[in-house]
Amino acid sequence: MRYVWAAALKDIRRRLRDPLALLIWLGIPFVILALLSLVFRGGEISPQARLLVVDQDDSMVSGLLVGVFAQGDMAQLVQAEEVSEEEGRRRIDEGDGSALLIIPEQFGNAVLTSQPTRLTLLTNPSQSILPSILEEILSLLVDAVFYLQRLAGEPLAAFASGPPEGAAGFSDPFIAATSIEINQLMTSLTEYLNPPRLDVSIEIEESEEHKSLNLGALFFQSMFFLAILFAAQGMSDDVWVEHRLGTLRRALTLPPGVGGFLAGKLLAGFLLMLAMAVAGISAGAAIYGFPAANVAPSALWAATSGMALLVLFLLLQLFATSQRAGSILSTLVLFPMMMLGGTFFPFEAMPGWMAAIGRRMPNGWALERLKELLSGSATAETMLPATAALLATLVVGTWLAARRLRGGFVGR
Amino acid sequence: MIEVEELRKEYGDLVAVDGVSFTAQGGAVFGLLGPNGAGKTTTIGCISGLRQPTAGRVRVMGHDVVFEGxxxxxxxxxxxxxxxxxxxxxxxENLLYWASAYGLRGAALKKRITESLEVTGLLDRAREPVKRFSGGMKRRLNFACGIVHEPQVLLLDEPTVGVDPQSRVRLQELVKAQAAAGTCVLYTTHYMEEAETLCDRLAIVDHGKLIAQGSLNELRAMLGERDLLRLSGRFPSEAQIAAALAGVEGAEIVQAEEGSLIVAAPQASRELPALLAALTRVGAEVWETTMTRPSLETLFIKLTGKELRE
Structure with a gap:
């Protein structure tokens, strides 16, 4: 064990003397993360409903109704766009929009005279939440109109019915009295109507699995694991470096033999990845709010699974015919793992079939367990078999690597 | 002590080592002499456990390298x-790593690292990265890594190849010091002078086979104190030459090729006129003659029919 520790220390020293590789492994994923965070505005999700409006009435009242959606906080939630009926129906059929509101002719007149009228709201079935919000808002507005009719029904009806018969227009006293009455009413209601007093609270119910995660956190997990993947692939190459240096041949003549040599290399990989994991996940916990208690088990899992990935890449290197061939072979394996295994694009951003494939890849499988540990949804029932599988992979992979190392590899 | 019995190592159809047997004792330098590709490195590989022998047995201080690796x-x-x-x-740091594999630790480890650096003359550069070292310094450190744990058996595989003369002398002194301290040293080389200077006993290998072994004096005696005459020119068939040389006492063909002839003969300088006359009688035309005194090199040529550096 003392030799294994010395061998690991030797490899760590060598890595630290050449920190460029370490910086690249860590740097590339986190530069990508920073860029993605900028693109997605720091990871904040701000849903916005697109309301297509067909205003067949084109009156002051219908204008006021459409205007409600462009005022205050409502404007951040709803983007209203006036369209023709034909275009509106076509676009809602194509799924381009959350809902289509059709305001019929004579709508304004009906409102002013307390006559029945019908607003039509066609919703987009492919969206579940935003159309419901629009429906709710419209329902509240209709209620508001109802109460307005109750409170100011008479003056509104008087205006709607036009001036008395034979008169050229409304008399000045009538206009003055009605104006004062409406002004007093509006003054008392202005707090509620301008803009409409609607408190919209958006609560997106997360699945239990991804509770408390936002887009930034999802990308963080992927990018963090990408760093682990890069480190595993990068470190696997060291067996060729040792071969070139002649130190591999000498190491195999030592009493601990090939087992000690490999164990030292894996321990060095584990410790370096553990350091990366502790730093990365602690930063992630500070930025994205992962519970602090989850940092240690998550870092341990990340480093152990990183070590298993190192063994897999090491096997590829050992079966390659040259360092160059090993580099090409491991890169050929790295890219699909990276792109499909959730370590570049989160599974949540992938089509279902692709995510299903990715979750079965070694890195995808390990990443899913890491997410469970980070979110606190991991249980002993899931983690114990997973840990056993990981350790079994390590043992079998190391045994195969030792056989290959002792066999054909060293004689090259 | 190293005991090698009927060692054989095959790589597919290629037989790299073919039935080699020898014993190297403690307190002495045992040389394995042979040209490149003779099987020296493979033999060292089998002794060190780097390669698995196909057949035969190797023991280091009584421990079988296969079963007691x-x-x-x-x-x-x-x-x-x-x-x-x-x-x-x-x-x-290099020495620290290699020494730790042999269980050295604490004060003993530090002491041995210092001693190893001192004997190799690297103590004042101990903390510098090795990449700044000269070739000779790297060779000395390479040697230090092999002796840092005070091994009972030291295997040196052509350690002076490509080394400047000054460093070579320094390394040879280090090897002698190890043997003097009681270590069993196995030294492979294709430098005749080095083997003659360093080795107490020698084994000559070629094409994977051990063709002679013994002390330097024993090997020289095999040559029968005969000089080697290298002749260049135009020569008849080997049979005609052999018939012509039958009249020259003690003369023997070592190698006969088109345009060159090597003949072993006692006191060749005195017999040279008679030898040239005999060759001229069978139609040979000699353009150039070189005479070499008995040495390992002449023995090697006698045994293998070729120059060691071929």
């Missing part, structure tokens, strides 16, 4: 043909 390797120090150093690390 760790025990035999624990008694070995290996200085490989090529450098085996971590260039990013310092000399001390």
């Amino acid at each position: 760790p025990a035999s390797r624990a008694r070995l120090g290996v200085v490989p043909q090529d450098l085996a150093l971590y260039e990013e690390l310092s000399a001390t």
Whole structure:
């Protein structure tokens, strides 16, 4: 064990003397993360409903109704766009929009005279939440109109019915009295109507699995694991470096033999990845709010699974015919793992079939367990078999690597 | 002590080592002499546990290298043909790593590292990265890594290849010091002078086979104190030459090729006129003659029919 520790220390020293590789492994994923965070505005999700409006009435009242959606906080939630009926129906059929509101002719007149009228709201079935919000808002507005009719029904009806018969227009006293009455009413209601007093609270119910995660956190997990993947692939190459240096041949003549040599290399990989994991996940916990208690088990899992990935890449290197061939072979394996295994694009951003494939890849499988540990949804029932599988992979992979190392590899 | 019995190593159809047997004792330098590709490195590889023998048996201090691998390797120090150093690390860090594999630790480890650096003349550069060392310094550190744990058996695989004369002399002194301290040293080389200077006993190998072994004096005696005459020119068939040389006492063809002839003969300088006359009688035309006194090189040529550096 003392030799294994010395061998690991030797490899760590060598890595630290050449920190460029370490910086690249860590740097590339986190530069990508920073860029993605900028693109997605720091990871904040701000849903916005697109309301297509067909205003067949084109009156002051219908204008006021459409205007409600462009005022205050409502404007951040709803983007209203006036369209023709034909275009509106076509676009809602194509799924381009959350809902289509059709305001019929004579709508304004009906409102002013307390006559029945019908607003039509066609919703987009492919969206579940935003159309419901629009429906709710419209329902509240209709209620508001109802109460307005109750409170100011008479003056509104008087205006709607036009001036008395034979008169050229409304008399000045009538206009003055009605104006004062409406002004007093509006003054008392202005707090509620301008803009409409609607408190919209958006609560997106997360699945239990991804509770408390936002887009930034999802990308963080992927990018963090990408760093682990890069480190595993990068470190696997060291067996060729040792071969070139002649130190591999000498190491195999030592009493601990090939087992000690490999164990030292894996321990060095584990410790370096553990350091990366502790730093990365602690930063992630500070930025994205992962519970602090989850940092240690998550870092341990990340480093152990990183070590298993190192063994897999090491096997590829050992079966390659040259360092160059090993580099090409491991890169050929790295890219699909990276792109499909959730370590570049989160599974949540992938089509279902692709995510299903990715979750079965070694890195995808390990990443899913890491997410469970980070979110606190991991249980002993899931983690114990997973840990056993990981350790079994390590043992079998190391045994195969030792056989290959002792066999054909060293004689090259 | 190293005991090698009927060692055989095959790589597919290629037989790299074919029935080699020898014993190397403690307190002496045993040389394995042979041209490149003779099987010296493969033999060292089998002794050090790097390669699995196809057949035969190898014991290091009584431990079988196949069945008691760790025990035999624990008694070995290996200085490989090529450098085996971590260039990013310092000399001390290199020694620390290699020594730790043999269980050295604490004060004993520090003491041995200091001693190894001192005997190799690297103490003042101990903390520098190896990549800043000259070739000779790297060779000396390579040697230090092999002796840092005071092995009972030291394997040196052509440690002076490509080394400047000054460093070569220094390394040879270090090897002698190891043997003088009681270590069993197995030294492979294709330098005749080095073998003659260093080795107490020698085995000559060619094409994987051991063709002669003994002390330097025993091997010289095999040559019968005969000189070697290298002749160039135009010669008839080997049978005609042999018939012509029958009249010259003690003369023997070592090698006969088109345009060159090597003949072993006692006191060749005195017999040279008679030898040239005999050759002229069978139609030979001699353009150039070189005479070599008995040495390992002449023995090697006698045994293998070719120059060692071929």
